[in-house]
Amino acid sequence: MGLLDVLLGRQKPVPANLDALFALPAAGVGLQAATGLAPTGVGAVCIKPGEGAVFTAAQTEVTALLRLDEDTVVDQTRDAFGYLWTTARTGDDRLADVVTALHAANTTYERAGFGTSLLCSLVGFAGEVDGRQASVGLVYLYKRGTTYPFAPLGGEKRDTALELRVRAALGEDVRVEPDLSRWFPVWGAPGL
Amino acid sequence: MSRRGRYAADRGLTTRMLLVVFLLGLLYVVGMGLLIGYGVSPLLVIVVAGGFFAFQYFASDRVALYAMNARLVEPAEAPELHGVIDRLCALSDTPKPRVAVADVDVPNAFATGRSPQRAVVCVTTGLLRRLEPDELEGVLAHELSHVAHRDVAVMTVASFLGVLAGLITRFALHATMFGGVGRGRSDSGKGNALPVIVAVVLVSAIVYAVSFLLIRALSRYRELSADRTAALLTGRPSSLAAALTKVTGQMSQVPTRDLRAAEPFNAFFFSPAHATGFSLSSLFATHPPLEQRLAQLASMAQAG
Numbered sequence: 357m358g359l360l361d362v363l364l365g366r367q368k369p370v371p372a373n374l375d376a377l378f379a380l381p382a383a384g385v386g387l388q389a390a391t392g393l394a395p396t397g398v399g400a401v402c403i404k405p406g407e408g409a410v411f412t413a414a415q416t417e418v419t420a421l422l423r424l425d426e427d428t429v430v431d432q433t434r435d436a437f438g439y440l441w442t443t444a445r446t447g448d449d450r451l452a453d454v455v456t457a458l459h460a461a462n463t464t465y466e467r468a469g470f471g472t473s474l475l476c477s478l479v480g481f482a483g484e485v486d487g488r489q490a491s492v493g494l495v496y497l498y499k500r501g502t503t504y505p506f507a508p509l510g511g512e513k514r515d516t517a518l519e520l521r522v523r524a525a526l527g528e529d530v531r532v533e534p535d536l537s538r539w540f541p542v543w544g545a546p547g548l
Numbered sequence: 549m550s551r552r553g554r555y556a557a558d559r560g561l562t563t564r565m566l567l568v569v570f571l572l573g574l575l576y577v578v579g580m581g582l583l584i585g586y587g588v589s590p591l592l593v594i595v596v597a598g599g600f601f602a603f604q605y606f607a608s609d610r611v612a613l614y615a616m617n618a619r620l621v622e623p624a625e626a627p628e629l630h631g632v633i634d635r636l637c638a639l640s641d642t643p644k645p646r647v648a649v650a651d652v653d654v655p656n657a658f659a660t661g662r663s664p665q666r667a668v669v670c671v672t673t674g675l676l677r678r679l680e681p682d683e684l685e686g687v688l689a690h691e692l693s694h695v696a697h698r699d700v701a702v703m704t705v706a707s708f709l710g711v712l713a714g715l716i717t718r719f720a721l722h723a724t725m726f727g728g729v730g731r732g733r734s735d736s737g738k739g740n741a742l743p744v745i746v747a748v749v750l751v752s753a754i755v756y757a758v759s760f761l762l763i764r765a766l767s768r769y770r771e772l773s774a775d776r777t778a779a780l781l782t783g784r785p786s787s788l789a790a791a792l793t794k795v796t797g798q799m800s801q802v803p804t805r806d807l808r809a810a811e812p813f814n815a816f817f818f819s820p821a822h823a824t825g826f827s828l829s830s831l832f833a834t835h836p837p838l839e840q841r842l843a844q845l846a847s848m849a850q851a852g
Contacts (some may be wrong), residue, residue, distance in 0.1 A: 365773035406783035499641040540634035
């Protein structure tokens with residue numbers, strides 16, 4: 357925020373960074389090797405729904421676009437905070453396909469003028485860690501272009517230790533969010 | 549539809565804001581000129597005024613929280629509130645402020661703190677009780693916009709001028725009582741001294757009064773800007789409008805005693821607290837009238 361913005365009291369809506377999402381497939385390989393967590397084939401886009409028919413039309417367009425692939429199951433659900441989760445459950449566990457589907461959804465929303473309303477994307481991972489079933493989501497923050505892991509334990513508890521292990525396993529492939537206070541919990545997100 | 553944004557820039561608001569800031573800067577220059585022309589030690593005035601200004605700037609968050617009897621809440625204590633703020637901060641890419649709750653039944657919210665890194669957003673239990681989730685989100689987006697615009701710092705700097713002008717007036721009166729105005733000590737000089745002093749005092753008083761009105765006008769424009777940024781952030785101008793209507797309407801039903809207690813802090817609030825029967829001239833208002841705020845939000849809803 358420059359001085360002029362402070363004087364005039366304005367803040368431009370932050371545009372979304374759509375391209376850094378493509379670093380996730382490479383990171384997923386490293387993650388699987390280090391922790392045994394494999395992609396579940398589920399990806400979801402979280403967007404703040406706008407008022408009116410324009411947004412509903414964009415939402416319909418995204419659903420139709422994702423359904424072009426017969427193996428993909430598409431859901432549009434609202435969470436407790438009023439945000440819309442567009443979930444794509446692809447038939448396979450190849451991360452590249454999931455990321456491509458997410459990117460298609462993102463660009464459709466952006467072209468409709470809702471790029472600044474994109475909150476985050478989530479890619480699901482699951483596997484056995486330390487003898488128990490764990491579910492981890494890699495949350496990609498559009499406005500920062502960074503990723504962080506989220507491992508819910510059920511009942512609004514987080515497995516912070518596992519999250520930090522995943523962070524170490526992600527290594528250099530993807531930009532991990534350095535500020536831990538920005539690792540906000542996405543309780544009830546689809547795919548976890 | 550523009551690729552850059554769905555809402556057009558509001559040039560009228562920008563122009564008015566710029567004009568007010570310019571006029572305030574001009575008054576500052578006039579004030580300093582008076583100071584130096586009068587011969588009062590500039591260093592003394594600057595040190596005293598600077599002391600007041602520094603206190604206000606650095607302590608604003610603690611003072612406001614203490615005055616409203618608010619306490620900071622952890623995410624475990626208020627998960628829904630923290631969740632809404634988390635997401636709004638992720639959407640706007642701003643640092644997350646500390647969150648506080650004030651146990652007051654008057655529905656209201658305020659933000660304080662000198663920078664986005666040192667900010668606190670506070671809501672009252674009265675607000676949490678009365679608003680729907682999307683309306684609460686609109687109010688929180690409005691407060692986060694104040695934080696992002698650094699409104700506390702801007703209003704503190706702007707009000708510095710008022711303090712300075714007031715100090716000039718006080719020093720002028722002080723020096724008058726003890727005599728010895730200006731550098732000349734000749735008899736012919738003394739005869740002309742009194743009208744000069746009166747003129748200086750009068751001008752300083754006018755400077756203070758005009759700065760006061762300008763600061764109030766600036767406060768109103770900052771409120772409209774915060775409304776606008778909040779609507780851009782949430783994409784739901786109508787929810788914010790609904791929250792405004794509810795809060796202002798509900799406040800007229802709150803017992804008068806609570807409102808009178810809240811009145812001194814009006815400049816901080818989402819909506820000003822007025823006891824019924826207390827009419828305020830629009831020039832002195834810290835917030836724009838409800839109709840003006842609703843009209844701006846309605847035009848945004850239509851455009852989007």
